[in-house]
Amino acid sequence: MASHDATVFIVDDDEAVRDSLGLLLRSAGYRARVYGGARDFLKAFDPRDHGCLVLDIRMPGMTGLELQKHLQEIGCNIPIIFITGHGDIPMAVEAVRQGAVDFIQKPFSDQELMDRIGDALEQATRQREGELERLDIMDRMGSLTAREREVMGQVVQGKANKVIAADLGVSQRTVEIHRARVMEKMQANSLAHLVRMVMVSENQPPG
Amino acid sequence: MPQDDINSAERVAESRLAALLNATPDGIVLIDAYGRIEAFSPGAERIFGYSAPEIIGQNVSRLMPAPFRQAHDSYIARYQRTGEARFMLAPRDVEARRKDGSTFPAEVSVGRVDSEPMPSFIGIVRDNSARRAAEDHLRRVEANLSTAQALAHVGSFEGRWPEDGEYFWSDEVFRIVGLEPGSAVPPPAEFAARFVHPDDRAQVAATFAAAMEETSGGGELEYRIVRPDGELRNVHTIFQIVEDPRGGALRMQGTMLDVTQRREAENALRHERDRAQRYLDVVDVLIIVVDCNGRIQLVNRMAAELLRYSEAELIGRDFIATCQSAADAGRSRELFNRAMQGNLQGFELLEEPVLTREGHTRRVRWRNQLLRDDEGQITGVLSAGEDVTEQRATEAQLRQAEEELRLIFRRAPVGMTTLAAAHEVDGHYLSVNEALCNMLGYSEGELLSMSVRDITHPDDMDVTLQNFRELLSGSDAVRYQKRYFRKDGSIVHALVHHSLVSDALGRPIIIISQILDRSDVVEAELEARQQRERLAHVARLGTLGEMAAGIAHELNQPLTAIANYTQACQRLIGAGAMDAAELGDVLGRVTAQARRAGDVIHRLRAFVRRHTTERRARDVNELIYEILPLVELDARAHEVDLQLELDESVPSVQADGVQLQQVLLNLTRNAVEAMSSSGGHGHGRRLVIRTGVRNEDEIEVAVQDTGEGVPAALRAQLFEPFFTTKAEGMGLGLSLSRSICESHGGTLRYDAAEHGGSIFRIWLPTAPEEE
Numbered sequence: 018m019a020s021h022d023a024t025v026f027i028v029d030d031d032e033a034v035r036d037s038l039g040l041l042l043r044s045a046g047y048r049a050r051v052y053g054g055a056r057d058f059l060k061a062f063d064p065r066d067h068g069c070l071v072l073d074i075r076m077p078g079m080t081g082l083e084l085q086k087h088l089q090e091i092g093c094n095i096p097i098i099f100i101t102g103h104g105d106i107p108m109a110v111e112a113v114r115q116g117a118v119d120f121i122q123k124p125f126s127d128q129e130l131m132d133r134i135g136d137a138l139e140q141a142t143r144q145r146e147g148e149l150e151r152l153d154i155m156d157r158m159g160s161l162t163a164r165e166r167e168v169m170g171q172v173v174q175g176k177a178n179k180v181i182a183a184d185l186g187v188s189q190r191t192v193e194i195h196r197a198r199v200m201e202k203m204q205a206n207s208l209a210h211l212v213r214m215v216m217v218s219e220n221q222p223p224g
Numbered sequence: 225m226p227q228d229d230i231n232s233a234e235r236v237a238e239s240r241l242a243a244l245l246n247a248t249p250d251g252i253v254l255i256d257a258y259g260r261i262e263a264f265s266p267g268a269e270r271i272f273g274y275s276a277p278e279i280i281g282q283n284v285s286r287l288m289p290a291p292f293r294q295a296h297d298s299y300i301a302r303y304q305r306t307g308e309a310r311f312m313l314a315p316r317d318v319e320a321r322r323k324d325g326s327t328f329p330a331e332v333s334v335g336r337v338d339s340e341p342m343p344s345f346i347g348i349v350r351d352n353s354a355r356r357a358a359e360d361h362l363r364r365v366e367a368n369l370s371t372a373q374a375l376a377h378v379g380s381f382e383g384r385w386p387e388d389g390e391y392f393w394s395d396e397v398f399r400i401v402g403l404e405p406g407s408a409v410p411p412p413a414e415f416a417a418r419f420v421h422p423d424d425r426a427q428v429a430a431t432f433a434a435a436m437e438e439t440s441g442g443g444e445l446e447y448r449i450v451r452p453d454g455e456l457r458n459v460h461t462i463f464q465i466v467e468d469p470r471g472g473a474l475r476m477q478g479t480m481l482d483v484t485q486r487r488e489a490e491n492a493l494r495h496e497r498d499r500a501q502r503y504l505d506v507v508d509v510l511i512i513v514v515d516c517n518g519r520i521q522l523v524n525r526m527a528a529e530l531l532r533y534s535e536a537e538l539i540g541r542d543f544i545a546t547c548q549s550a551a552d553a554g555r556s557r558e559l560f561n562r563a564m565q566g567n568l569q570g571f572e573l574l575e576e577p578v579l580t581r582e583g584h585t586r587r588v589r590w591r592n593q594l595l596r597d598d599e600g601q602i603t604g605v606l607s608a609g610e611d612v613t614e615q616r617a618t619e620a621q622l623r624q625a626e627e628e629l630r631l632i633f634r635r636a637p638v639g640m641t642t643l644a645a646a647h648e649v650d651g652h653y654l655s656v657n658e659a660l661c662n663m664l665g666y667s668e669g670e671l672l673s674m675s676v677r678d679i680t681h682p683d684d685m686d687v688t689l690q691n692f693r694e695l696l697s698g699s700d701a702v703r704y705q706k707r708y709f710r711k712d713g714s715i716v717h718a719l720v721h722h723s724l725v726s727d728a729l730g731r732p733i734i735i736i737s738q739i740l741d742r743s744d745v746v747e748a749e750l751e752a753r754q755q756r757e758r759l760a761h762v763a764r765l766g767t768l769g770e771m772a773a774g775i776a777h778e779l780n781q782p783l784t785a786i787a788n789y790t791q792a793c794q795r796l797i798g799a800g801a802m803d804a805a806e807l808g809d810v811l812g813r814v815t816a817q818a819r820r821a822g823d824v825i826h827r828l829r830a831f832v833r834r835h836t837t838e839r840r841a842r843d844v845n846e847l848i849y850e851i852l853p854l855v856e857l858d859a860r861a862h863e864v865d866l867q868l869e870l871d872e873s874v875p876s877v878q879a880d881g882v883q884l885q886q887v888l889l890n891l892t893r894n895a896v897e898a899m900s901s902s903g904g905h906g907h908g909r910r911l912v913i914r915t916g917v918r919n920e921d922e923i924e925v926a927v928q929d930t931g932e933g934v935p936a937a938l939r940a941q942l943f944e945p946f947f948t949t950k951a952e953g954m955g956l957g958l959s960l961s962r963s964i965c966e967s968h969g970g971t972l973r974y975d976a977a978e979h980g981g982s983i984f985r986i987w988l989p990t991a992p993e994e995e
Contacts, residue, residue, distance in 0.1 A: 033816070033820070036813070037786075037787075037813070041788045044791075044796045077860075102777040123781070127791035
């Protein structure tokens with residue numbers, strides 16, 4: 018049984034469905050919070066909360082897809098699992114394309130749901146870890162001098178020291194010294210590691 | 225003178241005397257101084273009845289009645305004593321006595337004959353009876369005339385002409401004029417000034433002036449006299465100018481008649497007659513009185529108007545000759561003549577044609593009564609008549625119409641019956657026709673012994689009785705459908721038309737029924753209805769098929785909840801983290817969700833189930849509420865806002881609820897479809913269901929959406945069968961919906977909504993008010 022500091026947020030306009038979902042998730046050891054509509058959820062939700070969102074795709078007022086879009090706009094990447102009814106498959110596919118973890122069709126078995134919630138929370142955790150790493154990298158980058166950041170920019174593009182020296186109008190040796198300082202400050206054990214850290218810092222999923 | 229000569233002279237004298245005595249009509253009696261009769265002439269014999277021999281020698285006093293006899297004896301005695309004869313003067317009237325003792329007036333002259341030794345006397349006696357009688361008669365006549373004039377108020381007057389003031393008036397003229405009889409007669413000018421009414425003076429003068437110019441003849445005039453005491457008298461004067469028989473002069477003779485009383489009587493009579501005439505004129509019958517010769521004596525205004533003559537024109541004319549055609553006159557004359565002889569057979573009550581002045585014929589029904597005088601003699605006939613021309617014409621038309629109706633009734637190709645309706649409709653047939661016998665398979669005799677109830681389908685008996693009641697409470701005719709049983713037990717579907725026949729006072733007499741066998745039509749309609757119901761059923765299934773997503777969603781919700789609850793329980797129980805109370809609580813929630821799913825299924829089944837048409841008064845709002853869950857789930861499934869604008873005051877409609885709900889659901893389904901196929905998300909998708917009163921007799925149910933509407937080019941085909949814009953539609957929905965609306969006496973139409981979208985409007989007639 019999983020036990021996390023994560024919370025499962027449930028948004029469904031059908032009271033019985035959300036009530037039973039809440040009970041089911043709590044029975045599985047999750048912390049669950051239920052909301053009757055997107056706006057209720059937004060009012061209570063803090064983007065820094067850790068967890069995932071179980072979202073009915075059809076709702077009066079703000080629909081599930083609209084809520085998804087809104088969260089993305091405010092930079093919240095909370096993983097979303099959509100609950101769909103019969104015939105909503107095209108919408109569900111669209112949701113996944115927009116970044117949803119998955120969708121689950123009613124009625125569903127508890128295992129199906131638990132699996133996806135597990136995935137979602139894993140992603141949430143991962144996201145949270147990635148975020149921590151990025152912040153760490155950003156800290157390290159903050160310790161670089163302007164010249165060092167300049168050299169790092171050239172290095173991660175795969176340029177040779179000689180080329181970089183020519184471009185910057187300094188001696189090759191100077192480039193080597195800067196490069197060693199960058200590797201040291203960024204705690205990079207290889208060029209590949211450095212490149213990855215630069216990509217994380219730029220919020221680009223590593224290729 | 226010689227003795228012979230003397231003797232001869234004496235003989236001559238004697239024979240002359242004898243001839244004289246014989247010839248004279250008067251009686252000549254010769255007596256001596258002692259009164260003894262010496263000679264008695266033949267005239268005396270005639271007058272007195274004695275013969276000469278038997279009276280000669282007798283005393284003359286025998287010829288006198290008692291008082292004269294004694295007087296005469298004393299005359300004689302005195303004469304002998306004194307020699308005086310005092311009576312020998314002019315003839316004098318005495319009473320004489322005949323042999324038979326009767327007396328008579330006589331005129332006697334006595335002469336003395338001086339002879340020796342004693343004088344004798346000669347008496348000449350004239351019988352005055354005739355003269356006296358004539359004089360008496362004249363006196364009586366004059367007296368009578370005077371009396372008669374007084375009684376008759378007729379006076380007479382006479383005078384010279386031209387008038388010279390010497391006038392004679394009879395007593396009655398004085399009385400009429402108001403003067404004492406015997407007063408001085410006023411001269412004409414004074415008479416005119418004093419007695420003639422001022423207004424009549426000119427007329428009187430003119431009449432006399434005219435008579436004067438003609439010099440002979442006379443005149444007649446009526447004028448008024450004013451008596452000295454002021455009383456007015458009407459007088460009628462007739463006068464003539466005649467030649468005086470004693471000379472060439474002219475005399476005027478005239479009578480004056482007091483006609484005052486007659487005028488008054490005439491006025492009274494005229495007044496009476498006018499009153500009678502007015503009564504006759506007012507009375508609502510023709511009145512004609514004819515005398516025993518058939519001449520019209522009296523006719524009232526109504527009769528005169530009918531005959532087109534004036535009253536004056538008719539009086540005196542022969543009724544039969546004037547008012548009957550030559551063809552009818554003979555018989556009428558015969559009846560009349562018989563009646564005048566007292567034979568009233570066929571006369572007292574008589575209907576006959578009479579001719580008007582223009583020759584038109586009117587039929588008159590006369591009630592004739594003989595008129596008789598005081599002695600019981602028939603003097604004429606009083607006829608009271610009634611113009612029955614129109615009545616007879618109407619009766620003739622009625623008879624003809626009745627005969628035609630009888631024929632129509634018997635031979636009519638539809639069943640016909642009559643029922644007595646005088647009091648309560650007891651339902652027994654008075655008559656039935658051939659067509660009905662053929663329709664029901666009974667003989668006429670069988671049907672006449674049966675009642676309406678015997679052949680009416682029991683389920684239709686109430687409506688039958690209700691229609692009878694409606695008919696008796698004032699409807700002229702009612703029309704409805706009902707079922708009869710044939711003799712073989714099979715059912716006849718009939719269209720029945722009852723008409724009520726009432727008498728002139730509006731009291732019901734009979735009910736005439738026309739019964740049209742519509743079994744073929746009804747069965748065809750039934751077939752068509754079943755066909756429509758089958759189609760409707762298929763269409764309902766189709767509609768639900770289209771709503772599958774919504775239905776699935778609606779079922780998924782409770783099923784999902786149930787699954788969640790049960791799995792949660794399993795987990796909690798497995799972990800030993802749930803007690804019985806918690807479990808019971810959750811199972812309760814499970815049960816509620818199972819019911820919820822069941823309700824959805826139930827509603828679907830109710831809608832899809834085949835049913836037979838059942839029309840009754842329904843409230844459209846209620847019908848909408850019943851299908852609202854289905855509409856809602858469909859709307860929800862397509863993110864459509866549902867908005868109800870129901871007018872709670874709409875009157876009921878006579879409708880099959882399921883069919884109307886089908887129409888509504890079809891329209892909402894189309895609306896939802898129209899909006900969801902237009903792409904985009906749910907914002908602005910709105911489905912409105914609206915009810916309202918369209919007018920006094922119609923309500924409207926409108927279904928409006930915010931889709932793109934129907935392109936104008938397609939609108940004409942919108943209600944065509946198999947027209948569809950849906951990929952999977954059959955194209956029957958709208959066509960069927962419209963036919964359902966029309967079968968309810970209403971319609972279904974499309975309007976483009978103001979800001980895009982469609983409005984489908986159902987118009988339905990309101991149900992008749994239930995008592």
